[in-house]
Amino acid sequence: MTRSVRRTRRMPQLAGAGAAALMALSACSSSSKSSDSSATTSDGSKSSPKLSGTVTVFAAASLKESFTSLGQEFGKQHPGTKVTFNFGGSDTLAASITGGAPADVFAAASPKTMAIVTDKKDTATPPVTFVRNQLEIATLPGDPGKVSSLKDLTKSGLKVVLCDKTVPCGAAAQKALQASGLRLTPVSYEQDVKSALNKVELKEADAAVVYKTDVRAAGDKVQGVEFPESAEAINDYPIALLKNAPNAEAAKAFIALVRSAEGQKALSRAGFLKP
Structure with a gap:
C-alpha cells in the first residue's frame, strides 16, 4: 500500500517536468522558425537587401550600346535604382578615377588601362575579365x-x-x-x-x-x-568595383549582372567574345 501511494505521488511530478520540457522545446522551435522566416522570402529562397540609388559606371566607349541596355535591365530588376554611365577612352577614364572622380564601377578595354587604377589602389575588388573584343x-x-x-x-x-x-x-x-x-x-x-x-x-x-x-x-x-x-591583338576587358564607391552594394549587383548568363548573352549579341 505504501509503495502504491508513493508511485501515485511521483506521477504528477513527472508529468509536470515533461510538460515543461515540451514547452521549452516548442519555444525553441518557434524561435528558430521565426528567425528563419526573417532570412527567407515567401517562396523559401534567401532574401537580399533592397537596392536603391544611383550606380555610376565608367566604361570604355565600345561598351556603350551593350552597357546602356544592361543598365536599363538592371533598373527593371531593382526598382528604385538607376545606372548612369560615363563612356570614353579607357585611359582618360582611368585618369579621372585616380584623380578622384566619384564612380562605383570601372570597365576598361584593356588590362593595361585598368592597371592605371589598380596601381593607385583605387579598386575594392580584383579586376575580372568579363569579355574580349577583336x-x-x-x-x-x-x-x-x-x-x-x-x-x-x-x-x-x-x-x-x-x-x-x-x-x-x-x-x-x-x-x-x-x-x-x-x-x-x-x-x-x-x-x-x-x-x-x-x-x-x-x-x-x-x-x-x-x-x-x-x-x-x-x-x-x-x-x-x-x-x-x-x-x-584581341583585347581583354576587365571590370572592378572601385574603392570609394558611393553605392557599393548596388554596384556589386550590376557587376554580377554583367557577368551573369543574361549579361553575357547580351554582350555576345553585341559582338563581344567570351572571356
Missing part, C-alpha cells in the same frame, strides 16, 4: 576605297583614322600593324573608338580600325572588313 576595319558602305585587307589601308590617297596609341583600340591596331610589318600614317588619331568610327560615318575618312562590336552597332552606316592580323 578589331575590324570600318569602311564606307559599298567600300569605295576598295579595302579588303590591312595592307590596303596603306594605299596612297586613302584617308585612314586610328584610335590614339594610348587608347586600347589604338594600341591593338599598332600591334596588328607591327605583326604585319606595315607602317601607316593616319589622317588623325582619335581619343576613343566611337570618335574614330564617327569619322567614317561622316565621310571624313575612308576607313578606320575599330572593334567588331562598333561596326555591328553602326548598322548600315559602315561596312566591316575582317583581317587575320586582328587575331594577334
Whole structure:
C-alpha cells in the first residue's frame, strides 16, 4: 500500500517536468522558425537587401550600346535604382578615377588601362575579365576605297583614322600593324573608338580600325572588313568595383549582372567574345 501511494505521488511530478520540457522545446522551435522566416522570402529562397540609388559606371566607349541596355535591365530588376554611365577612352577614364572622380564601377578595354587604377589602389575588388573584343576595319558602305585587307589601308590617297596609341583600340591596331610589318600614317588619331568610327560615318575618312562590336552597332552606316592580323591583338576587358564607391552594394549587383548568363548573352549579341 505504501509503495502504491508513493508511485501515485511521483506521477504528477513527472508529468509536470515533461510538460515543461515540451514547452521549452516548442519555444525553441518557434524561435528558430521565426528567425528563419526573417532570412527567407515567401517562396523559401534567401532574401537580399533592397537596392536603391544611383550606380555610376565608367566604361570604355565600345561598351556603350551593350552597357546602356544592361543598365536599363538592371533598373527593371531593382526598382528604385538607376545606372548612369560615363563612356570614353579607357585611359582618360582611368585618369579621372585616380584623380578622384566619384564612380562605383570601372570597365576598361584593356588590362593595361585598368592597371592605371589598380596601381593607385583605387579598386575594392580584383579586376575580372568579363569579355574580349577583336578589331575590324570600318569602311564606307559599298567600300569605295576598295579595302579588303590591312595592307590596303596603306594605299596612297586613302584617308585612314586610328584610335590614339594610348587608347586600347589604338594600341591593338599598332600591334596588328607591327605583326604585319606595315607602317601607316593616319589622317588623325582619335581619343576613343566611337570618335574614330564617327569619322567614317561622316565621310571624313575612308576607313578606320575599330572593334567588331562598333561596326555591328553602326548598322548600315559602315561596312566591316575582317583581317587575320586582328587575331594577334584581341583585347581583354576587365571590370572592378572601385574603392570609394558611393553605392557599393548596388554596384556589386550590376557587376554580377554583367557577368551573369543574361549579361553575357547580351554582350555576345553585341559582338563581344567570351572571356
